[in-house]
Amino acid sequence: xxxRQFGAPVQRREDPRLVTGxxxxxxxxxxxxxxxxxxxxxxxxxxxxxxxxxxxxxxxxLVGIWTHEDLExxxxxxxxxxxxHPALIAPRTGRALAKDEVNHVGEAIVFxxxxxxxxxxxxxxxxxxxxxxxxxxxxxxxxxxxxxxVHDDVxxxxxxxxxxxxxxxxxxxxxxxxxxxxxxSIERSASIPMEGKGVYxxxxxxxxxxxxxxxxxxxxxxxxxxxxxxxxxxxxxxxITPDVGGGFGSKIMHPWPEEVLVPxxxxxxxxxxxxxxxxxxxxxxxxxxxxxxxxxxxxxDDEGRVLALDVxxxxxxxxxxxxxxxxxxxxxxxxxxxxxxxxxxVEFWSLYTNTVxxxxxxxxxxxxxxxxxxxTMDAIADYLGIDRAEVRSRNFILPxxxxxxxxxxxxxxxxLKYDSGDFPASLAKLKALVGWDDFxxxxxxxxxxxxxxxxxxxxxxxxxxxxxxxxxxxxxxTSGRVNVATGLTTQGQGHQTAFAQIVADELGVPLExxxxxxxxxxxxxxxxxxxxxxxxxxxxxxxxxxARNARAKALKIAADALEVSADxxxxxxxxxxVKGAPDTRMxxxxxxxxxxxxxxxxxxxxxxxxxxxxxxxxxKPPVADDEEPGLEGKDFxxxxxxxxxxxxxxxVVETDPVTAEIRILRYCVIHDCGTMINPMIVEGQVHGGVxxxxxxxxxERMVYDESGQLLNASFMDFLMPYASEVPHVExxxxxxxxxLNPLGIKGAGEAGTIPGSAVIASAIEDAEGFPITRxxxxxxxxxxxxxxxxxxxxxxxxRAHSTTTE
Amino acid sequence: xxELFPVSVSVNGVAHGASVPARRLLSDFLRHDLRLTGTHVxxxxxxxxxxxxxxxxxxxxxxxxxxxxAAGHEITTVEGCGTIEAMGPVQQALTESHGLQCGFxxxxxxxTITAYLRENPEPTAEEARxxxxxxxxxxxxxxxxxxxxxxxxxxxxxxxxxxxxxxxAPA
Numbered sequence: 001x002x003x004r005q006f007g008a009p010v011q012r013r014e015d016p017r018l019v020t021g022x023x024x025x026x027x028x029x030x031x032x033x034x035x036x037x038x039x040x041x042x043x044x045x046x047x048x049x050x051x052x053x054x055x056x057x058x059x060x061x062l063v064g065i066w067t068h069e070d071l072e073x074x075x076x077x078x079x080x081x082x083x084x085h086p087a088l089i090a091p092r093t094g095r096a097l098a099k100d101e102v103n104h105v106g107e108a109i110v111f112x113x114x115x116x117x118x119x120x121x122x123x124x125x126x127x128x129x130x131x132x133x134x135x136x137x138x139x140x141x142x143x144x145x146x147x148x149x150v151h152d153d154v155x156x157x158x159x160x161x162x163x164x165x166x167x168x169x170x171x172x173x174x175x176x177x178x179x180x181x182x183x184x185s186i187e188r189s190a191s192i193p194m195e196g197k198g199v200y201x202x203x204x205x206x207x208x209x210x211x212x213x214x215x216x217x218x219x220x221x222x223x224x225x226x227x228x229x230x231x232x233x234x235x236x237x238x239x240i241t242p243d244v245g246g247g248f249g250s251k252i253m254h255p256w257p258e259e260v261l262v263p264x265x266x267x268x269x270x271x272x273x274x275x276x277x278x279x280x281x282x283x284x285x286x287x288x289x290x291x292x293x294x295x296x297x298x299x300x301d302d303e304g305r306v307l308a309l310d311v312x313x314x315x316x317x318x319x320x321x322x323x324x325x326x327x328x329x330x331x332x333x334x335x336x337x338x339x340x341x342x343x344x345x346v347e348f349w350s351l352y353t354n355t356v357x358x359x360x361x362x363x364x365x366x367x368x369x370x371x372x373x374x375x376t377m378d379a380i381a382d383y384l385g386i387d388r389a390e391v392r393s394r395n396f397i398l399p400x401x402x403x404x405x406x407x408x409x410x411x412x413x414x415x416l417k418y419d420s421g422d423f424p425a426s427l428a429k430l431k432a433l434v435g436w437d438d439f440x441x442x443x444x445x446x447x448x449x450x451x452x453x454x455x456x457x458x459x460x461x462x463x464x465x466x467x468x469x470x471x472x473x474x475x476x477x478t479s480g481r482v483n484v485a486t487g488l489t490t491q492g493q494g495h496q497t498a499f500a501q502i503v504a505d506e507l508g509v510p511l512e513x514x515x516x517x518x519x520x521x522x523x524x525x526x527x528x529x530x531x532x533x534x535x536x537x538x539x540x541x542x543x544x545x546x547a548r549n550a551r552a553k554a555l556k557i558a559a560d561a562l563e564v565s566a567d568x569x570x571x572x573x574x575x576x577x578v579k580g581a582p583d584t585r586m587x588x589x590x591x592x593x594x595x596x597x598x599x600x601x602x603x604x605x606x607x608x609x610x611x612x613x614x615x616x617x618x619x620k621p622p623v624a625d626d627e628e629p630g631l632e633g634k635d636f637x638x639x640x641x642x643x644x645x646x647x648x649x650x651x652v653v654e655t656d657p658v659t660a661e662i663r664i665l666r667y668c669v670i671h672d673c674g675t676m677i678n679p680m681i682v683e684g685q686v687h688g689g690v691x692x693x694x695x696x697x698x699x700e701r702m703v704y705d706e707s708g709q710l711l712n713a714s715f716m717d718f719l720m721p722y723a724s725e726v727p728h729v730e731x732x733x734x735x736x737x738x739x740l741n742p743l744g745i746k747g748a749g750e751a752g753t754i755p756g757s758a759v760i761a762s763a764i765e766d767a768e769g770f771p772i773t774r775x776x777x778x779x780x781x782x783x784x785x786x787x788x789x790x791x792x793x794x795x796x797x798x799r800a801h802s803t804t805t806e
Numbered sequence: 807x808x809e810l811f812p813v814s815v816s817v818n819g820v821a822h823g824a825s826v827p828a829r830r831l832l833s834d835f836l837r838h839d840l841r842l843t844g845t846h847v848x849x850x851x852x853x854x855x856x857x858x859x860x861x862x863x864x865x866x867x868x869x870x871x872x873x874x875x876a877a878g879h880e881i882t883t884v885e886g887c888g889t890i891e892a893m894g895p896v897q898q899a900l901t902e903s904h905g906l907q908c909g910f911x912x913x914x915x916x917x918t919i920t921a922y923l924r925e926n927p928e929p930t931a932e933e934a935r936x937x938x939x940x941x942x943x944x945x946x947x948x949x950x951x952x953x954x955x956x957x958x959x960x961x962x963x964x965x966x967x968x969x970x971x972x973x974x975a976p977a
Contacts, residue, residue: 011901018909019897021844021885025910028843060808116838118829194848194856194910194944245846245910246944279849492908492945680904684946688907691947715853715942723948724939752947 005501005511006743009680012497023243026198026215026276033200033272034063036262037120039110039127040285041102044138044354044708045150046131048100051110056126061119063269065127066111066261068099074229075264079255083324087162090154092352093322096257103150103319104355105708106284108257113265113273136354136708140293140314143351150319150352159317160325160350164332166407167343172308176299180379184294185774186368186757188316188702189695190287191361192720193491195245196277197256197286201263205270210237212263215244217252217489218529219519225255226263241519247491248692249360250287252531253323283713288702289327289361291316292368296376304380304391306341311372315350318357325350327358327365329411335369336406337461338423338646339395344406354708360531362692363753370460371775374758378765382797388457388762389427389436396423410642411532412466418644420736421461426648426670430457433732434650434668446654453654453665454767458755461646464673464747465537469638471526472539472546474503476554476631478605480574480589482507482514484546486539487527489519493535493685493749498677499543502743506547508571509588526636533645533747536677541637541741550633557591557631592631597622643738645673645746649690649755653763660783662698662764664727672734674746682748683731689752691726696753697760697776699725770794813877817842818886826873833857835873836883844884844913848942855941858914859883865921884913887920895961896920896954905954907945914941919955927959
């Protein structure tokens with residue numbers, strides 16, 4: 001019996017390559033390519049008065065300099081609005097190179113190509129740009145006042161305004177026995193993958209074909225956008241995603257200015273061109289996320305059940321909105337988590353600021369929504385003196401209520417309808433893992449030693465695996481080698497392993513014979529991309545469906561050859577045999593031979609498929625009317641809606657009574673992403689997600705000054721956690737399968753990050769005894785809050801250090 | 807073009823001679839001149855550790871050194887720590903323990919851990935965490951890298967034990 005691969009913690013097949021220096025990331029390609037550098041705006045908001053390149057022209061090694069006025073046709077036009085939405089009333093996008101005006105520090109103005117990056121930077125440094133300064137709009141508060149505008153023609157700085165309401169909120173609020181209001185704030189952070197972006201383009205003038213490699217999360221998206229911009233037929237452009245050093249959302253945005261300009265220059269120059277983003281460029285000219293101000297009003301009954309939830313929030317979308325309003329839409333919908341408020345109204349304003357644009361970063365609006373909801377749950381619990389976990393459980397959607405339709409529209413334009421989940425079971429597991437009911441005793445003991453500790457909790461639901469579709473193409477060679485192509489990309493998720501596990505099971509072949517290619521438009525031209533925790537759900541199911549097709553064909557060929565019924569056959573370890581009569585058998589590779597009738601034998605095995613071999617029905621064509629030669633399977637998976645994963649985190653923190661230093665003593669995760677293809681990989685995703693959640697809660701923020709300068713645009717100043725800052729993560733899993741897809745999978749990529757700020761805020765609040773409403777929080781900020789609390793400016797929590805008061 | 811300076815350097819036991827501009831970073835020299843692209847560049851200001859190589863056995867940030875400064879020294883990159891067919895103990899441990907995801911930071915961890923375990927063959931989990939806390943990883947949350955350090959130590963001890971056994975075996 002072949003060992004089942006699905007569900008096994010199989011070691012990753014990509015690792016031997018990656019640990020020996022044999023990975024190939026973008027900058028590992030194109031050693032002889034010309035290299036690009038950019039002159040980027042040092043000002044947040046300014047008019048470009050003049051660009052003088054004279055001094056740069058004699059730079060040794062210089063190949064070319066381009067400004068906006070040199071760009072022809074679509075190359076110089078505004079970049080596309082990728083995701084239009086009726087509520088996005090004033091979409092604005094930048095251009096490949098700025099024309100007349102810049103709207104954030106880092107916006108590209110001049111494009112320089114030289115023999116190497118050193119020379120390109122030499123030339124860029126000699127280019128002078130004169131500016132006329134305009135007032136910079138920085139931060140949600142400033143943007144909201146609209147005393148200055150980012151874009152002259154966008155009144156109020158409002159790109160989008162959206163209101164969704166379920167039920168009669170005003171009536172429910174008026175009738176609620178208790179009401180509370182919360183003012184909340186989350187600051188900016190960013191994906192910050194270890195490898196920045198990069199593009200390498202090769203123009204083959206003989207074939208008139210453009211091949212570009214991009215460190216992207218969507219090779220099909222980049223291909224289509226670049227073909228359009230450059231006026232090339234799609235058939236003349238291919239985009240390949242090499243190994244990618246992390247994305248976390250930042251690389252789903254496309255096309256970046258560099259993705260348009262680098263291939264354009266390669267065509268003009270007839271020479272390979274490459275651009276590799278440096279760290280400062282990544283900070284100031286890629287993308288950020290998270291920044292929101294939120295107002296919550298909640299009405300609830302004596303038991304803590306939410307009768308009315310009224311949320312308003314203001315979302316900082318940065319200078320442009322190429323990715324639409326996906327992030328605030330997700331905040332607005334996923335805020336609800338595992339709960340079912342009696343009525344819900346959510347209204348947001350997406351606002352322009354003169355800062356780096358905002359597109360999804362792991363979690364994509366959910367950390368903010370979960371922060372709002374979970375702060376609200378803690379506030380209700382404190383107000384009523386009920387255990388915080390108990391208040392949550394009283395508001396849970398129960399398993400018997402699944403599927404549960406919230407009556408809202410989700411980020412994919414489809415209903416926000418949960419497919420499955422067992423929230424009470426998740427909570428029970430979490431309480432057991434962290435020792436929820438024993439914490440009061442632990443705290444008492446800690447306090448005896450002058451220590452201050454707190455316990456926090458955060459629950460979330462994550463819509464994963466959004467459509468529209470992914471596909472897979474499987475080709476089985478005569479050697480038995482199985483080639484699997486799926487179009488979405490890989491940035492460390494182990495797709496070469498996980499998808500191979502699925503195919504090995506479906507086909508009944510050894511794992512080692514399965515070879516997976518992702519993100520290469522030459523192999524699979526139809527795909528969407530890797531984002532929204534969708535790869536395992538979408539491509540996982542697509543490869544399974546494609547494998548089933550290939551298997552059916554292999555069995556049909558074997559059945560004909562062995563003169564048995566296909567129903568009587570099984571495949572194990574790459575061998576097709578009659579059930580109960582294992583000697584009547586044929587290698588799957590031989591069915592591949594027979595699938596392709598030949599005139600010419602290219603090897604010994606191929607002789608079996610030639611025209612004088614075997615016995616064929618002379619009245620039938622070698623390839624039947626409804627068949628194709630070759631042992632292949634192709635299929636697409638396209639779900640009606642997202643599948644909803646969920647999880648619950650708890651943390652124990654210690655805050656230093658003197659210095660206000662914050663230390664996470666324990667971090668516990670319960671995670672339910674349906675059936676797991678490879679639990680080792682899922683666990684790894686959770687670990688990494690938690691590290692980013694912790695970073696977002698305690699360390700990471702984008703520090704802009706009033707003039708729009710990003711003051712911490714380096715790893716010296718942006719505090720990304722090292723191993724010393726990330727706690728040991730304790731995990732436990734539930735597997736509530738999704739009824740929506742054949743494999744029962746839900747997404748896992750973003751989960752670990754989502755409740756980070758909520759759970760740490762909850763724990764710090766519990767330790768300190770006063771509300772925490774702004775995240776991230778530094779020791780200095782906590783210390784200042786203590787001072788304000790002592791002065792009576794911040795109220796105390798009602799509970800006196802007890803998490804389990806009834 | 808700028809003046810070129812001769813550099814003779816041993817990389818992974820192979821002698822290389824080249825002429826480079828004074829400002830050529832060691833990281834660029836290794837990656838683009840010698841085409842040993844296993845050494846990665848994550849920040850170019852010495853913080854992330856992805857570019858860490860061993861200079862005469864000691865870990866250094868190759869993005870903070872000029873190639874000319876490496877003249878006469880012995881450098882080990884990740885390519886020198888083992889091959890796909892014959893992985894070194896740290897590489898093997900990372901593979902077994904799921905100590906990497908995107909793999910971009912991994913070469914810097916491999917060189918760092920290799921040097922660390924030579925000096926500290928039996929680290930505790932806490933010491934292992936401390937040992938890697940000068941390298942940034944954005945994917946793993948470090949949990950399995952800590953595990954990998956411990957596993958690598960175990961493999962090295964095992965290998966040494968096997969070697970000892972062989973030596974002790976009667977001729």
